[in-house]
Amino acid sequence: MRNKKSTITMSDVARDAGVGTMTVSRALRDPLKVSEKTRQTVLASVTKLGYVLDETAASLSSKRTRIVGVIVSTLDQSIFAETVRGLSERLQINGQQLLVATSDYSKNKEAELIRTIIGRKPEAMVLTSSEHFQSVEQQIELAKIPTVETWEIPKRPICACVGFSNREAGRSITKHLYDIGKKKIAFLGMDRADDARGRLRRSGYLDVASEKHAGMIELQIPNTGYFGPDYGAMGLNAIMRQWPDTDAIVCASDAIAFGVYCEALRKGIRIPQELAISGFGDFDYAKANGIGLTTVHIDGEKIGHETADLINKSVNGIEIKGKIVDIGFQVIRRQTS
16 A cells, blocks of 8 residues: 655745745745745646645734735736736736726626635735725724725725726717717716726716807717616617717727727628727727727736735835826827727
8 A cells, every 4th residue: 555645745846946945935925035946846746646725724824814815806807907917917926916806887796706805815906996885994993904996087086096097988988989080979978887997087078068058969868777788789879860870989898989980881881981889998809800899008017016016015014095197198090080
């Protein structure tokens, strides 16, 4: 009968890699403290032996969980995935791991997830929303967990924020359509009731409407129960029934704009001569090698990097409360305007 050791230890990894156990610990928990060559040697031994780091024991001894809780509005849209990737890239360098959950644009679901994540004693939290129940904000403050709100710059951040002004972005994209000669401009969105950023983009649209006094129009909910492209297609039909002389549509997202674009083609509407379309987000299919959508570009990966940098400062004892990082936005004109 074979006497096979059932549990691989850190000492086994050290022996196989030809280094000390402290070096293995640093390579796995604080990669910056060892050379890249040493780290790769240790990781090769970890993979070969099937070693699993006991994070529970590590957190008890170091009083660090190395967990960062992240609640995103959705992972259906690639731009939030870019933010998560940017976060992960920077945080993994310091041995931190993400615990990711999605709120589906629901404040109630977000509140439940925040309670759950706080119970895991994270080193920090990241939120892609900026509107929360007051009780949730109080809970975060009482827990003393550094929290970074992203994708918007709220008037009163819970702790710190990395984002941009969605209202100003809505103003800029609407003004672009007005400046190229469009006069009957509609706003289409939001397709989710708790989409606070969509409401801010609508406010920017309405700012331009009030400034230009141009008889601009809006349609909020063409048909409940539809999302993204389906919502866009339904919205275009509703707009054209009520306002057939509409010559441009500002959409709260690229997904909605994509639905408008496809439905316009089915109806034989010439783009942009008869109808200009703008989106928001600059998704892959919006780019020049896709449908060529005029849109607002946001550097989602940069949001992740800047957020990770704030978290690392906090872990190292640097106060981040009140820190605001504005990454800005860019209006990109393509074939649809």
